[in-house]
Structures are given as structure tokens and as C-alpha cells.
Amino acid sequence: MSMSEFFNMGGYAVFVWSSYGLALVVLVLNWFIPYQQHQQNIKKLKRQYRQETKQNDSSS
Amino acid sequence: MFKWFVKWFHRMGSPPHFYRFAGSWLPWLTVVFTVLTVAGLYGGLVLAPPDYQQGESYRIIFIHVPAAWMSMFIYMVMASCGIIVLVWRMKLAEVVLICSAPIGASFTFLALVTGSLWGKPMWGTYWVWDARLTSELILLFLYLGVIGLYGAIDEKRVAGRAVAILAIVGMINIPIIHYSVEWWNSLHQGATVTKMDKPSIHWTMLVPLLLMALSFKVYFIISLFQRVRAELLHRERNSRWVEELFRS
Numbered sequence: 001m002s003m004s005e006f007f008n009m010g011g012y013a014v015f016v017w018s019s020y021g022l023a024l025v026v027l028v029l030n031w032f033i034p035y036q037q038h039q040q041n042i043k044k045l046k047r048q049y050r051q052e053t054k055q056n057d058s059s060s
Numbered sequence: 061m062f063k064w065f066v067k068w069f070h071r072m073g074s075p076p077h078f079y080r081f082a083g084s085w086l087p088w089l090t091v092v093f094t095v096l097t098v099a100g101l102y103g104g105l106v107l108a109p110p111d112y113q114q115g116e117s118y119r120i121i122f123i124h125v126p127a128a129w130m131s132m133f134i135y136m137v138m139a140s141c142g143i144i145v146l147v148w149r150m151k152l153a154e155v156v157l158i159c160s161a162p163i164g165a166s167f168t169f170l171a172l173v174t175g176s177l178w179g180k181p182m183w184g185t186y187w188v189w190d191a192r193l194t195s196e197l198i199l200l201f202l203y204l205g206v207i208g209l210y211g212a213i214d215e216k217r218v219a220g221r222a223v224a225i226l227a228i229v230g231m232i233n234i235p236i237i238h239y240s241v242e243w244w245n246s247l248h249q250g251a252t253v254t255k256m257d258k259p260s261i262h263w264t265m266l267v268p269l270l271l272m273a274l275s276f277k278v279y280f281i282i283s284l285f286q287r288v289r290a291e292l293l294h295r296e297r298n299s300r301w302v303e304e305l306f307r308s
Contacts, residue, residue, distance in 0.1 A: 006105075006106075009116040009117070009119065010110060010115040010116035010117070011115075011116075012115065012116050012117035012181055015117060015120065015177045015178065015180060015181050016116065016117060016119050016120055018177055019120045019123050019124070019173075019174040019177050019178070020123060022170065022173055022174065023123045023127070023170055023174070026166050026167075026169070026170050027279060029166075030162070030163060030166050030283050031279075031282065031283055031286065034283065034286040034287040034290050035286055037290045038286065038289055038290035038293065041290055041293050041294055041297075042293070042306065045293070045297060045302065045306045046306050049303065049306050049307045053307070
């Protein structure tokens with residue numbers, strides 16, 4: 001089987017590859033969105049605690 | 061044995077424990093997912109022969125069928141969490157329930173669209189209002205309903221109980237989806253794998269199909285753990301364990 005035959009999918013290329021492409025997009029987004037959210041959460045919490053420690057240091 | 065299970069169950073229910081547990085498992089799960097997916101795709105796209113009736117177009121099966129299975133499996137996970145929420149008021153079950161909904165909705169969407177892309181060349185139409193397709197569309201609306209209802213109620217403990225009830229009531233749709241191809245005349249083909257008899261699919265196609273199904277299951281766990289960790293951190297942002305984790 002040649003490369004072009006493989007990508008042609010017996011004439012069904014549009015249907016087959018758009019299915020696989022869509023699956024890729026859905027899976028990547030579903031992983032990436034919570035990942036990013038989690039990283040932002042962590043950053044926010046770290047900043048918050050750093051500020052609190054500073055305030056405590058200056059008040060004491 | 062039972063005592064051990066109860067202990068394990070309680071430990072899992074504790075947010076800091078689950079947070080750490082999920083975090084330590086994520087890298088391993090990602091490795092397993094990658095291996096399964098590469099093997100499944102190679103088997104499905106390269107090794108498996110073309111179908112004698114549908115030619116190469118049938119290769120959509122390796123996305124479509126696992127996605128459809130996941131759409132029902134995740135719903136059952138959600139409904140089981142719903143029961144735990146109502147009976148034991150377990151916080152973690154609430155979080156797992158609500159974090160499963162977007163993943164389930166994604167797989168349902170994927171199953172519907174890939175089915176549509178398969179239907180066009182094989183049936184000559186992207187969509188028909190037949191029992192299988194309609195009940196799967198209702199499943200998508202159930203997922204969106206759970207997400208919407210949870211977002212609409214500010215008091216999160218109340219919201220958790222409300223979506224638990226919705227998830228449990230929606231369970232009735234699951235056997236309807238599964239048996240729709242037997243109960244009604246449908247354009248959709250009948251079951252080839254999940255039936256009492258021997259699967260009517262050749263092993264060269266069955267093996268990659270099962271590999272992809274496993275890969276999607278592992279993917280669900282990865283995505284779920286990711287979401288649950290983010291949600292736990294957000295919900296428990298004022299608690300001591302979160303403070304200990306990030307105060308340096």
C-alpha cells in the first residue's frame with residue numbers, strides 16, 4: 001500500500017480523516033482546558049499566600 | 061475484605077488524599093494511554109483489511125464505536141455518583157459527577173458527528189430521526205442539562221444534589237439507546253460486539269476496536285483526574301491542606 005493510497009482511504013478520505021481529526025481536536029481540548037485551569041489556580045493560590053506572608057511580616 | 065473496602069472508600073473520599081493520589085497516577089496513565097492509542101490506530105488504520113461491503117469507510121468505526129460506548133459508560137459513572145451523593149452526601153462524588161459531564165458530552169458529540177460522517181457515504185444522509193440517533197441526541201441534551209443546572213444554582217451543595225437527581229432520572233435513556241436497534245426498525249446496524257452470541261466481527265478489526273475502547277477509557281480517567289484536581293483545589297482553596305501545599 002502506497003502513502004497516497006493510504007491517505008485516499010478508497011475515496012472516503014474526507015469522511016474518514018475528518019472523523020479522526022475531530023476526535024483529535026476533542027481529546028486535546030478536553031485535556032488542555034482543565035490542565036490550564038489547574039495551572040492558573042495554582043498560580044493564583046501561590047500569589048495569594050505570598051501576599052499574606054508579606055502582610056504578616058510587615059505588621060509584626 | 062469488606063472492612064478494607066470501607067476504609068479505602070473513606071480514604072478516597074478525602075480531598076487531599078485524592079488530590080495526591082490522582083496527581084501521582086497521571087503520568088503513568090498518560091503512558092498507558094499513548095501505548096494503547098498508537099497500537100489501536102496502527103491496527104485499525106494499517107493492519108485491518110478493508111470491509112467487504114463498506115470498503116475503507118468503515119475505519120470510522122475505531123473512533124465512532126468507542127466514543128459511543130464511552131458516552132453511555134460515563135453517564136453510568138455519573139448516575140452512580142448521583143446515588144452516592146444522595147445516600148452518603150459524599151463531596152468527592154459530587155465533584156466526580158460534575159467533572160464527568162463535559163467529558164461525557166464530548167464523547168457523545170464525537171459519536172454523533174462521526175456517525176453522521178459515516179452515514180453520509182453509507183446511508184446517503186447525514187441524519188435520520190431514527191431511534192438510535194435520536195436517543196443518543198437526547199443523551200447529549202442530558203449531559204448539557206447537568207452542566208447547565210449545576211451552573212445555574214449558586215449554592216454548590218444544593219446544585220450537587222439537584223444534578224444527582226437529574227443524572228439518576230436520565231438513566232432511563234441508557235437501555236433505550238442500547239436496545240433501540242432491536243426494539244425499532246432502524247437504519248443503524250445492530251450490535252456486532254456487545255451481544256450474547258459470539259461477536260460478528262473479524263478479530264483483525266475487533267482487536268484494534270477493543271484497544272481504542274480501552275484507550276478512550278484511560279483517556280476518560282486522565283481527563284477526569286485533571287478536572288477533579290482543579291475543582292478540588294478551587295473548592296477547598298481556604299482549607300489547611302491547600303495552604304500547606306502552596307505556602308513556601
